[in-house]
Amino acid sequence: MDAYKFIKDAIILGKYVPGMRLGEETLAKELNLSRTPVREAIKQLEAEGLVVPLKRGVGVRSFTKEDIKEIYDLRSLLESYAASQAAMHRNEADLIELKTANELYEKAIHDHLQSDMASIRKIVKVNQRFHEAIVSAAKNKHLHFHISKVVVVPIVFRSFYWYSDFHLQQSLEVHKIIYKAIENKEAERARIAMHEHIFQGRDNVLNHLNDIKISHFFRGEPG
Amino acid sequence: MDAYKFIKDAIILGKYVPGMRLGEETLAKELNLSRTPVREAIKQLEAEGLVVPLKRGVGVRSFTKEDIKEIYDLRSLLESYAASQAAMHRNEADLIELKTANELYEKAIHDHLQSDMASIRKIVKVNQRFHEAIVSAAKNKHLHFHISKVVVVPIVFRSFYWYSDFHLQQSLEVHKIIYKAIENKEAERARIAMHEHIFQGRDNVLNHLNDIKISHFFRGEPG
DNA sequence: ATTTATTGGTTTGTATACAAGAAGTCAACC
DNA sequence: GGTTGACTTCTTGTATACAAACCAATAAAT
Incomplete structure (x- = not known):
């Protein structure tokens, strides 16, 4: 391997x-x-x-609270830019991929809400697919390269385990808004919606870090 | 070694x-x-x-014209954000380093204007020092990490060989404006000035690429 | 003449051996 | 009891050897 x-x-x-x-x-x-x-x-x-x-x-590597703040700031900068660029440069194939990813996202969340925790990893995967589709639609290979290297994955992965049902549905709604903005070529709207979306994720993570000891937090299974 | x-x-x-x-x-x-x-x-x-x-x-790696456009877009995004953050978070030590770098930049350009091409590398180095000082003042280690990994260095290095005397002096003036904005904690002004600064560099590079065959361009000595 | 197959050489991928340098341990001394 | 010092052991850093995959060149066939 x-x-x-x-x-x-x-x-x-x-x-x-x-x-x-x-x-x-x-x-x-x-x-x-x-x-x-x-x-x-x-x-x-x-x-x-x-x-x-x-x-x-x-x-x-272990992450301090400061690290997480900085990483989310950086990620929101890069991805909100990606969203605005996607709104300007997306083609039909991009829209199809975005729509597909979002429909799978909706289904995964739906399945999760009426059954157990087992499908969380599925949600994470499909969420990632949506975000990657946006970066891909932005048509900047270097931007894509750098976003993929932002060491955010271990954090985002865990963060989904802390989402309440309400926040999951809210996240789905924002995905739809971002999609609509990109479809309608409304760059500024896409940018702002993505910025908001990522900051909601950031708040969610940081709130949990207030409750639980940071040192325990990124050690062991997500919970 | x-x-x-x-x-x-x-x-x-x-x-x-x-x-x-x-x-x-x-x-x-x-x-x-x-x-x-x-x-x-x-x-x-x-x-x-x-x-x-x-x-x-x-x-x-060789760079196409598209690569260079994308890299400069990305760099302007990251560094203009860095400038705005620097305006908000800079401390006295940051200001001293920024001022020092800029004074050395002024001296290097001055020396160059009244002598030969030999000092171009000095200009490149001091320019880099100024830009790094800004990123450092932004107080985001992850931003710093990523900017340092943007594969812009080979391009920027060469681009200085193409600057006219006028553009060098103009570049110095913009550095001073950026410094002032950061000193006065004017985040938005710093951001815009930096964005403009990097796009001037981008235009300068792209103009030269119109004249000269790209395939020859990143092969061999800068000229 | 162009294309394909075979073969030989070159270069990477992996394993292993050996040397150098930390880190930890135990004991002795302050 | 704590600190310092030497010693032992474990881990990394580097070199080298061997195997395997690829590239290129040459030759043959269509």
Whole structure:
């Protein structure tokens, strides 16, 4: 298996918890590989900022409250710009993908509301698909590249576990507004709606951080 | 010597030209190292987007006109945001660093205007120092991280060789306006001035690309 | 003449061995 | 009891060897 993907997924899913040291030999044994490819994967993850130097070697990065504020500010800057650009440059294929992603999002939320927690990961995935479709419609490959490198994934993933039913439905409504704005080529409206959307996510995360000890928060399973 | 820095500098300075394939063995011999550390450096540069896959291995990335447009759009988004944040969060130490950088910039341009081309690299360096000081004053580590990873350096470096005396002085004036805005905590003014500043740079680059064949442009010495 | 198949050389991908350097431990001394 | 120092052990950094995949060149066939 590919070492880079394996380690990255493990970090996002919380198998490797923040602060945990990642020894090369240990990883190599878990992956049935030698240290050489593992080292290369680590160097890439380090360049992305997902792991940081820790005691001669690296460990999983942990996020302070300040980090989370900064990351969401950055993300809202990039994605609201993406939304406005998408409104200007979207073509028919983009609209279809956006619509599809949003319909799947609606379905996933609907399923979740009348059953259990098991479908949360599905919601996360489809939400991501919608956001990626917007960035893709913005037609700026470099913007796309950078947004994909914002180390927001581990946080967003967890944050969905804290959404109330009301906030999930509200999030769906905002997705629809953003879609409409992009369809109608209303760039400024798309920008503002996306900005608001991401700041709602930010508030949701930060509220939870007030309740729970931050140090416990990004260690272990989302809950 | 550190393989990562060596290769990166070689790309920025134009020693390794775009499209050129970077063989591991060749690099290793040039650096008096084995292939192992060279491979790691390459993996990092690939994660940053400075080198791209090329025939089972990597080569120096070359930029199309579209790339340059997109990169400058992204850079203006990030840096104008940085300027507005700097106006809000700057402290006295930030102001001193900004002032110092700008005074050195003024001196470097002055020296250049009454002598030769040799001091262009000095201008590039001090200009970079000013821009970094602004990002630093914005007090968002993640923003800082991402701006430093925008693959703009090889382009900006070359662009200074094309500035007319007039445009250099104009650039200095805009730097001063940005500084004043940040000092006076005028966030919106700082943002707009920075946006304008970077778009002037963008226009300057794109104008030159109209004259000269793009394929020749990022190959070999700046001129 | 153009296209395809085969073969040889070159280059990357992976494993492993060895050296150098931290970090942790235990003990002795202040 | 705490701090310092040497020693041991574990982990990373680098080099090298080998295997496998790819590229290119050459030759043959249509």
